[in-house]
Structure formats: C-alpha cells, structure tokens
Amino acid sequence: MKFRANQVHYHMMLLPGLLLLVVFSIIPMAGIVMAFQDFKIGLGIWRSPWIGLQNFKYLFELSDSRVIFYNTIFIAVFKIIGNLFVPLTFAILLNELRGRIFKRFVQTVVYLPHFLSWVILSGIIVEMTTTDGLVNQVVKAFGGEPIIFLASNQWFPFILISSDVWKEFGFGTIIYLAALTGINPALYEAAVIDGASRPQQIRYITLPLLVPTFILLATLSIGNVLNAGFDQVFNLYNPLVYESGDIIDTYVYRAGLINAQFGLATAVGLMKSVISFLLIIVSYTLASRFANYRIF
Amino acid sequence: MRKRKMLAGVIALTLVLSACAKNEGNEGKASNSGASPTASQSAEGTASASKASEENPFKMAEPVEISIIKSVVPDLQLPAGESIENNHYADYIAEKTNIRFKVLWYATGDDYTQKQKLAIASNDLPDIMTVDETTFRSLVEGGQVEDLTEYYNKYATDKVKEMYGVANNLPLEKATIDGKLYAMPNISVLADSISMAWVRQDWLDKLKLPAPKTVDDIATIAKAFVEQDPDGNNKNDTIGLVGNNVDLYSFAYTGSYDFTGIFHAFDSYPGLWLKDENGKVVYGSTTQETKQTLAKLKEMYNNGLIDKEFMIRKEPSQLVNSGKAGLFFGPWWTPWPLGDSIKVDKTADWKPYLIQDSQGKYNTHMVPPTTQFLVVKKGFKHPEALVKHINFYLSSGTGVSGARDKAEEEQRLDNKLFQHLYPLYTTFDYPDxxxxxxxxxxxxxxxxxxxxxxxxxxxxxxxxxxxxxxxxxxxxxxxxxxxxxxxxxxxxxxxxDKEVYNAFTATTKTMSQKWANLLKMEKEVFFKIIAGNKPVDDFDKFVEDWKKQGGDQIIAEIEAELQK
Structure with a gap:
C-alpha cells in the first residue's frame, strides 16, 4: 500500500482508538507472564519466581479441570445451537405475519430481555423456579413433586441454556429479519404464479436465501465455544451444582479474586484466550470461504 | 454478595465504634484513678513547656515527615479549607508528636486496595502503611520492611504493652518472624467471632417452647416453627433454620444465616487450622467432629428443619424480614440488619442465645487477634516514629504528661471525623x-x-x-x-469454655496454587452431604482426596512456617 499525504488525517482519526487499544488491551498483556510465575503480590511481576509451566501442569492434573472444560463447552455449544436455530425459526414465523404493527411490537418485546443484566434476570429466574414459584406451581398442578431446579444437576445446565436463548433470541431475530427484507419480492411473486404454497415458499426461497447469514453467524460464534457466560452462571449457581455448572470463568474468578491464586487464574485465562483465538481464526477462515465474509 | 457488603459495613461500623472507645477508656480510667482533668491538663502544660527530650514516649525530638497512603470513604465532608492531608487532626498530631503525615495518595474502597497492591508490586512504598497478614509476610520475605524489635522494646509505653498483654500478646506473635518484630499489629475486637442463635421469642412463647440451649433444642424449635404455624396465618408457609447459598460456616468474622453455631456445638471448627494434642496441624474441615455436624445437618435438612432451598437463597434476610423465618445464626450486631424485620412487624421479638455442646460447654472460634499490620519501609530513618505514634494513639487515660487528653480533644477535634482523619487509623482496642x-x-x-x-x-x-x-x-x-x-x-x-484460634492465617506456597481447588471440593462435598444425596460416609473419601490433592503438602508447609 502506498502512503498518500492526503490520507494523513484519516490515520490521525484512528489514533485515539489505537491508543485505547494499546493502553487497555496490549500493554496489560504483559501480565500474561504471571501464568508462568508463582506470583506474589509482595514481589510483583518483576521479582516473583518463575515456575515455567507448573501452573499449566497443575491445571491438567486437577480432577476438576475436565469437569470445568466439559461444562464450559457443553453449555456454550448448546447455547450457540439454540441461539442459531431459535431466532431463525422465529424470524421466519414473524415474517409470515401480515399485521405490520403487531410484527414490530413482537419484535421489540422479544428484543427487550437482551438489555437486562443477568443480575436482575437471575433474581427473576430464582423466584420462578423456587418450590413455590411459577414453574413448580405448574408441576404441582399436574400432580408432580416440586423440584428445586437450581440445585439439581440434571436441570441446571438446561436452565442456563434455555434462559440464555430466551434472553438473546430477540437479538438474533433482528439479524435474520434484516436478511429477510433483503430477499427480492419478485422471487415470491414468481413462486406464487407457479402455484407454490406458503410452506413451499419458505422451503424453496426463504431458507436457501438465509443460508449465507446462517453460516456467517454460525462460524462467527465458534469463537465463543469457551464462553459459557460468566454473569449468568455466577448469579445462578451454588456449590450443589458445581458438578454441572462450574465453568472456566467462574473457576478463574474464585481462584483469582477470592483465593488470590493469580498465577493459576492467569494460566487458565491464558489457555482460554489461546484456544478462543485459534477458534476465531478457524471460524474467520470458514466464514470467508463459505459466506464470503471479510474483515480486511 | 449482599451479605458480604453488609459484613464489610458492620466491620467498618465496629471500627467507628472502637474509635470512640478510645475516649471511653480514658474517661473511665481518669475518674477511677481520681486524676482530675485540671491536674492532667496542667501536667501536659508543663510537658509542652519543657523542652521535648529523648525520653518523651509520645513526641519526636525533631519534627519528622512521614509519608502514608490513605483509604477514605467516598463522600467525606471536611471542614472548609481542610484536606485529607492538611486538617485539624494533622495539626493536632503534629503539635503533640512532632510528626507530620504526608499523604502520598488516597483512594476509596477497592481502588485503594488495587492501588496499594500496585505500589507494593512496584516497590513504591510509603514510609509507613497498613497491610494484611499475607502481604505482611511477603513484604518481610522480600526484605521490604524494617525490623522494629529494638524500637518496640525501647519506646513502647506500658499502656501499649498492657493492651497487647490483654490480647495475650497474640498480635505481637503474629507480627514476629524469625524472632524479629516486623510490624506493629493492631488488636482485633473478638466479639465478632461468636455465632449466636437469634430466635423469635414471641413465636417461642406462643408455641410454649423453652429457650434453646442445645442443638437438639434448635431442632425442636425449627420443627415447631415449620409445623405449628407460629405466625398464626393458618398457612403452612413458615420455615425452620435459615441458611444461605454461599457459606455453611464462617471461620473468622462470623457471618449471618450460616450454621457456624451448630458446628461449634459439635466442637467442630471448619475452615480453621487447628493444632491437635500432639502439636500437629489439622484442617478443621477434615475432623470427625465436622463429619458429625454434617450428619446432624443432613438429618435436619432431610426432616425439613432447615430451609429446603437454603442453597439458592441469595438474600436469606428476606425470609427473616417477611416473617417467614424465626430462627437463624448470626453475630452480636445482628439487630442492625433486623431493623427491617421490626419495621415490618413490631411484634417480632428477637432474642439471641448461645448454643452449648453435648457436655454443656460453650465453644467458639476466634477472629485472628490481629488483622492489620503497620509496617515501616526499609531504609526509613525514624522507625521509632511509628512506635511513638501508637504510644500517643493509645495514651488516652494514662494521665502521663504529653498523653492524649479527652477534654482537650473534645474541644479541638471533630469526633465524627476521627476514623477518617486520624492518621494510620485502625482497630486498636481491648479484645472485649x-x-x-x-x-x-x-x-x-x-x-x-x-x-x-x-x-x-x-x-x-x-x-x-x-x-x-x-x-x-x-x-x-x-x-x-x-x-x-x-x-x-x-x-x-x-x-x-473453649476459644479456638486459627493456628495459621497467611498463605503458603502450595496453598496459593491449590487452595481454590481444595475449597471447591470441600464446598461441593459439604453441600451435597447436607442437601444432596451424598451419604455422610463420603466425608471420609473427601478427607482422603483432600490430603492427596495438596492438603498434606500444605499442612507440612504450615508446620514449617510455624516452626519459624
């Protein structure tokens, strides 16, 4: 690329953003060295003893590591799947609606939970799932025994996944709806003339034309395979469901902030970042190949 | 989280209270000894008139400047023209002790902690600062602080020595490493360790139940509270003993809505490092007594005597304040949070009770005798200034010339600002x-x-x-x-009858690596034994795993540390 004098001001405009990135994202990366140290606050980064890969070794020896990684991936993968298919279905259904005002209304309402924090939502979920809560009222009405959902290892991941999908599907719906408006109406008109029913229109026009968007979203979400959602789990879990609900982020939180095991916490965090980084590269390559998505 | 915030608030409160206690000691002593205020005032007059000599335990011979850092509350209101560094307290202290404190920087709450950690990490220390035990030990290890032994021996007043003495010199022991005193430790108020059963007396009276003395009484009361409709609304909506979703027990400052009191009644002290009769270190959560307690708690839970959903209760106080529960464990200051309960229901008549063990004895763990360590930066020229500063701080009521005088302070100092402006302020009080x-x-x-x-x-x-x-x-x-x-x-x-101190309150090398995992294992197993379907005998497997996964190694390290 050739340097052009008349572009200098564009580069100047980039500066503040770059500066923020350097100060808050790049410089702190130096802290990664803590993952290879027996970090002591009193000694600091400069004088804490180096212990090589011992933190990582310990991490793999932990009987818990398997559980934590399994939980993280299990929860994250099902959240990704849910967040791909539910909005897709919902967007198609919504698109079939005739009443414009009602459509907009529904669209806005399902979008709202996206803006609520898990601190608030978790309170609502806890209330709903207590033994006197709404859900258990229904269970009791059908003659079942009330279940403490949040203390049950069978139910806990399901609650995490379903509540996350419920919270986020409105957001995904908007992306699909945007893609739907981009479909040329002439295609539908032609199909109608050929005698296609509405299900057939969906099957042969809507779905195929949504595939690129779907692939794009799917590949981009691969980078999230290790993000099972700290806020949500942290606000909902308890020691009884560590077995099915403890994820990497909550573990790092407990190790690092509560027990001051900065070295170990950094090691776990670093490993997560490295894996996520690799996954992002993979997903970007896939996205550019299959969905023609390019950043540069 | 809320509970913790509240706890922090209350600790802050006790700090405020103990600040005021300084004056109280003064007054009591002064009137007992019969020393009239005029006498001590005139004595002081002569002291300041006479040339400050080397012997004056409260005053430096020459003015010195000491840099400190300060944690402040967010919306501190200062008198006009005053600042965190320059204010009437600073002037007063400078006049009395010849010490002028220079505030390098100040910050609030977590910011302060973060900044302090950074300062320590980059070895950019103030001359004197307050740190916790783990930081203290690593500072000593890093050779960043002065040995205060000779200064303490030479300059500390009898009053200071007496106060440490009342605390059995335990604070000094904590601050001593390899026979050298590296800090002036504070003295904790021990009341915050004891866990009491707080019970709705009006419910007890209504159901004609006796006051609780033993764990079985607690079970009986819990059963009655669940089954006999103590609130009289003809609905089956009351619960027994309240628990919370984070901790089953506390091992330092006693929390609310946990089962600490029951553990103690079984002579079990989970979370503490104990010494057995042979002087061996044992982790309190791995003892047979703890197993027995868990078995009892499991039985109570299965019988519905403990809140069925305690493991998901983030705000157990809601149950208490809304009149759904009338029985829980908490510390002596519980009436502060109970304010909401009596606001809702004036008939709520809360009474605290101590619970005995099966031999009729009262057991408790104790908060560490000291939690704050005042350290002097290596190379600072006047380490004795710290000792003199504390001499002066604790001098009220001694009547010695140059000591703090209540009448004068009342006139010159705004008591409300005491813990905000008194330099190097910390809890320094009689343990009781x-x-x-x-x-x-x-x-x-x-x-x-x-x-x-x-x-x-x-x-x-x-x-x-x-x-x-x-x-x-x-x-x-x-x-x-x-x-x-x-x-x-x-x-x-x-x-x-039995006061159990934590034998070790810092962190060892292996602990810093493995503690999170061990703690997680413990929590999971304990919660599952009580409220899940793990049998009590899984406890033995837990102890084995605990030892194998680093527990034994940590115990060896602690024993080595304690030898020092």
Missing part, C-alpha cells in the same frame, strides 16, 4: 470492647453510673434507647444499636 460497652450502657440505664461518664457514642445509644422505650420499635434506627449492645453484647459476657 463490646462487652465493656454493654456494661457501660447497662449501668447507665440502671442508674449506676452518671450519664456524664458515658462516651459520646454510648450517650447516643442511651438516648436512642430512651426514645425507643417511649415508643417501642417505632424507629429501627433507635432500636438497633442499643438493642445490639444490650442483648447481643450482653450475651458476650458469657465466658466461653
């Missing part, structure tokens, strides 16, 4: 300060001591209680504090 304050308030209410002898703080509580007596429970603010001192504080008069 709360019981002492209980006595003072009680005696004043019984008319045994004249009101003039009350400290400003206790006079405030006295007035509040008078207002509350006229219009009972109308204003939670009038009820909480005096009630806490009269009832919670009163119970602290009970002599504990």
């Amino acid at each position: 300060a709360v019981a002492r304050k209980h006595d003072m308030l009680k005696n004043a209410l019984d008319g045994q001591i004249p009101l003039e002898e009350l400290t400003p703080e206790m006079k405030g509580h006295y007035d509040r209680w008078q207002r509350d007596l006229q219009n009972p429970k109308a204003e939670p603010g009038d009820w909480s504090a005096p009630y806490a001192y009269l009832y919670g504080g009163g119970l602290l008069k009970q002599k504990m």
Whole structure:
C-alpha cells in the first residue's frame, strides 16, 4: 500500500482508538507472564519466581479441570445451537405475519430481555423456579413433586441454556429479519404464479436465501465455544451444582479474586484466550470461504 | 454478595465504634484513678513547656515527615479549607508528636486496595502503611520492611504493652518472624467471632417452647416453627433454620444465616487450622467432629428443619424480614440488619442465645487477634516514629504528661471525623470492647453510673434507647444499636469454655496454587452431604482426596512456617 499525504488525517482519526487499544488491551498483556510465575503480590511481576509451566501442569492434573472444560463447552455449544436455530425459526414465523404493527411490537418485546443484566434476570429466574414459584406451581398442578431446579444437576445446565436463548433470541431475530427484507419480492411473486404454497415458499426461497447469514453467524460464534457466560452462571449457581455448572470463568474468578491464586487464574485465562483465538481464526477462515465474509 | 457488603459495613461500623472507645477508656480510667482533668491538663502544660527530650514516649525530638497512603470513604465532608492531608487532626498530631503525615495518595474502597497492591508490586512504598497478614509476610520475605524489635522494646509505653498483654500478646506473635518484630499489629475486637442463635421469642412463647440451649433444642424449635404455624396465618408457609447459598460456616468474622453455631456445638471448627494434642496441624474441615455436624445437618435438612432451598437463597434476610423465618445464626450486631424485620412487624421479638455442646460447654472460634499490620519501609530513618505514634494513639487515660487528653480533644477535634482523619487509623482496642460497652450502657440505664461518664457514642445509644422505650420499635434506627449492645453484647459476657484460634492465617506456597481447588471440593462435598444425596460416609473419601490433592503438602508447609 502506498502512503498518500492526503490520507494523513484519516490515520490521525484512528489514533485515539489505537491508543485505547494499546493502553487497555496490549500493554496489560504483559501480565500474561504471571501464568508462568508463582506470583506474589509482595514481589510483583518483576521479582516473583518463575515456575515455567507448573501452573499449566497443575491445571491438567486437577480432577476438576475436565469437569470445568466439559461444562464450559457443553453449555456454550448448546447455547450457540439454540441461539442459531431459535431466532431463525422465529424470524421466519414473524415474517409470515401480515399485521405490520403487531410484527414490530413482537419484535421489540422479544428484543427487550437482551438489555437486562443477568443480575436482575437471575433474581427473576430464582423466584420462578423456587418450590413455590411459577414453574413448580405448574408441576404441582399436574400432580408432580416440586423440584428445586437450581440445585439439581440434571436441570441446571438446561436452565442456563434455555434462559440464555430466551434472553438473546430477540437479538438474533433482528439479524435474520434484516436478511429477510433483503430477499427480492419478485422471487415470491414468481413462486406464487407457479402455484407454490406458503410452506413451499419458505422451503424453496426463504431458507436457501438465509443460508449465507446462517453460516456467517454460525462460524462467527465458534469463537465463543469457551464462553459459557460468566454473569449468568455466577448469579445462578451454588456449590450443589458445581458438578454441572462450574465453568472456566467462574473457576478463574474464585481462584483469582477470592483465593488470590493469580498465577493459576492467569494460566487458565491464558489457555482460554489461546484456544478462543485459534477458534476465531478457524471460524474467520470458514466464514470467508463459505459466506464470503471479510474483515480486511 | 449482599451479605458480604453488609459484613464489610458492620466491620467498618465496629471500627467507628472502637474509635470512640478510645475516649471511653480514658474517661473511665481518669475518674477511677481520681486524676482530675485540671491536674492532667496542667501536667501536659508543663510537658509542652519543657523542652521535648529523648525520653518523651509520645513526641519526636525533631519534627519528622512521614509519608502514608490513605483509604477514605467516598463522600467525606471536611471542614472548609481542610484536606485529607492538611486538617485539624494533622495539626493536632503534629503539635503533640512532632510528626507530620504526608499523604502520598488516597483512594476509596477497592481502588485503594488495587492501588496499594500496585505500589507494593512496584516497590513504591510509603514510609509507613497498613497491610494484611499475607502481604505482611511477603513484604518481610522480600526484605521490604524494617525490623522494629529494638524500637518496640525501647519506646513502647506500658499502656501499649498492657493492651497487647490483654490480647495475650497474640498480635505481637503474629507480627514476629524469625524472632524479629516486623510490624506493629493492631488488636482485633473478638466479639465478632461468636455465632449466636437469634430466635423469635414471641413465636417461642406462643408455641410454649423453652429457650434453646442445645442443638437438639434448635431442632425442636425449627420443627415447631415449620409445623405449628407460629405466625398464626393458618398457612403452612413458615420455615425452620435459615441458611444461605454461599457459606455453611464462617471461620473468622462470623457471618449471618450460616450454621457456624451448630458446628461449634459439635466442637467442630471448619475452615480453621487447628493444632491437635500432639502439636500437629489439622484442617478443621477434615475432623470427625465436622463429619458429625454434617450428619446432624443432613438429618435436619432431610426432616425439613432447615430451609429446603437454603442453597439458592441469595438474600436469606428476606425470609427473616417477611416473617417467614424465626430462627437463624448470626453475630452480636445482628439487630442492625433486623431493623427491617421490626419495621415490618413490631411484634417480632428477637432474642439471641448461645448454643452449648453435648457436655454443656460453650465453644467458639476466634477472629485472628490481629488483622492489620503497620509496617515501616526499609531504609526509613525514624522507625521509632511509628512506635511513638501508637504510644500517643493509645495514651488516652494514662494521665502521663504529653498523653492524649479527652477534654482537650473534645474541644479541638471533630469526633465524627476521627476514623477518617486520624492518621494510620485502625482497630486498636481491648479484645472485649463490646462487652465493656454493654456494661457501660447497662449501668447507665440502671442508674449506676452518671450519664456524664458515658462516651459520646454510648450517650447516643442511651438516648436512642430512651426514645425507643417511649415508643417501642417505632424507629429501627433507635432500636438497633442499643438493642445490639444490650442483648447481643450482653450475651458476650458469657465466658466461653473453649476459644479456638486459627493456628495459621497467611498463605503458603502450595496453598496459593491449590487452595481454590481444595475449597471447591470441600464446598461441593459439604453441600451435597447436607442437601444432596451424598451419604455422610463420603466425608471420609473427601478427607482422603483432600490430603492427596495438596492438603498434606500444605499442612507440612504450615508446620514449617510455624516452626519459624
């Protein structure tokens, strides 16, 4: 690329953003060295003893590591799947609606939970799932025994996944709806003339034309395979469901902030970042190949 | 989280209270010894008139400047023209001790902690600062702080030595490494360790139940509270013993809504490092007594005597305040949070009880005798200034020339700002300060001591209680504090038969790597034994795993540390 004098001001405009990135994202990366140290606050980064890969070794020896990684991936993968298919279905259904005002209304309402924090939502979920809560009222009405959902290892991941999908599907719906408006109406008109029913229109026009968007979203979400959602789990879990609900982020939180095991916490965090980084590269390559998505 | 915030608030509160206790000691002592204020004032006059000599335990011969850092509250209101560094407290201290504190920087709450950690990490230390035990030990290890042994021996006053003595010199032991004293440790108020059962007395009376003494009584009461409709609304909506979703027990400052009191009644001290009869270190959560407690808790849970959903209760206080629960464990200061309960229901009559073990003995763990360590930066020229500063800080009531004088301070200092502006402020009080304050308030209410002898703080509580007596429970603010001192504080008069201190309160090398995992394992197993379907005998497997996964190694390290 050739340097052009008349572009200098564009580069100047980039500066503040770059500066923020350097100060808050790049410089702190130096802290990664803590993952290879027996970090002591009193000694600091400069004088804490180096212990090589011992933190990582310990991490793999932990009987818990398997559980934590399994939980993280299990929860994250099902959240990704849910967040791909539910909005897709919902967007198609919504698109079939005739009443414009009602459509907009529904669209806005399902979008709202996206803006609520898990601190608030978790309170609502806890209330709903207590033994006197709404859900258990229904269970009791059908003659079942009330279940403490949040203390049950069978139910806990399901609650995490379903509540996350419920919270986020409105957001995904908007992306699909945007893609739907981009479909040329002439295609539908032609199909109608050929005698296609509405299900057939969906099957042969809507779905195929949504595939690129779907692939794009799917590949981009691969980078999230290790993000099972700290806020949500942290606000909902308890020691009884560590077995099915403890994820990497909550573990790092407990190790690092509560027990001051900065070295170990950094090691776990670093490993997560490295894996996520690799996954992002993979997903970007896939996205550019299959969905023609390019950043540069 | 809320609970923790509240705890922090209350600790802050005790700090405030103990600040005021300084003056109280002064007054009591002064009147007992019969030293008239005029006498001590004139004595002081001569002291400041005479040339400050090397022997003066409170004053530096030459003015010195000491840099410190300061944690402040967010919306601190200072008198016009004053700052965190330059204010009437600073002037007063400088005049009395010849020490001028220079505040390098100040910050609030977590920011302060973060900044301090950074400062330590980059070895950019103030001349004197306050740190916790783990930081203290690593500072000593890093050779960043001065050895204070000779300065303490040479300069500390009898009063300071007496106060450490009342605390059995335990704080000094904590601050001593390899026979050298590296810090002036604070003295904790021990009242915050004891876990009491707080019970709705009105419910007990209604169901004709006796006051609880043992764990079985607690079970009986819990059963009755669940089954016999104590609130009389003809609905099966009350629960027994309250628990919370984070901790089953506390091992330092006693929390609310946990089962600490029951553990203690089984002579079990989970979370603490104990020494057995052979001097071997044992982790309290791995003892047979702890197993027995878990078995009892499991039985109670299975019988519905403990809140079925305690493991998902983030805000157990809601159950208490809404009148759904009338039985839980908490510390002496519980009436503060109970203010909301009496606001909702004036008939709620909360009473605290201590629970005995099967031999009729009262056991408790104790908060560490010291939690704050005042350290002097390596290379600072006047380490004795710290000792003199503390001499002066604790000198009220001694009547020695140059000591703090209550009458003068009342005139010159704004008492409300004491813990905000007094340099290097920390809890430095008799370990039994709360019981002492209980006595003072009680005696004043019984008319045994004249009101003039009350400290400003206790006079405030006295007035509040008078207002509350006229219009009972109308204003939670009038009820909480005096009630806490009269009832919670009163119970602290009970002599504990067994007081268990944590044998080790810092962190070892292996702990810093493996503790999170061990703690997680413990929590998971304990919660599952009580409320899940793990059999009690899985406890033995837990102990084995715990030892294998680093516990044994940590114990060896702790024993080595304790040898030092």
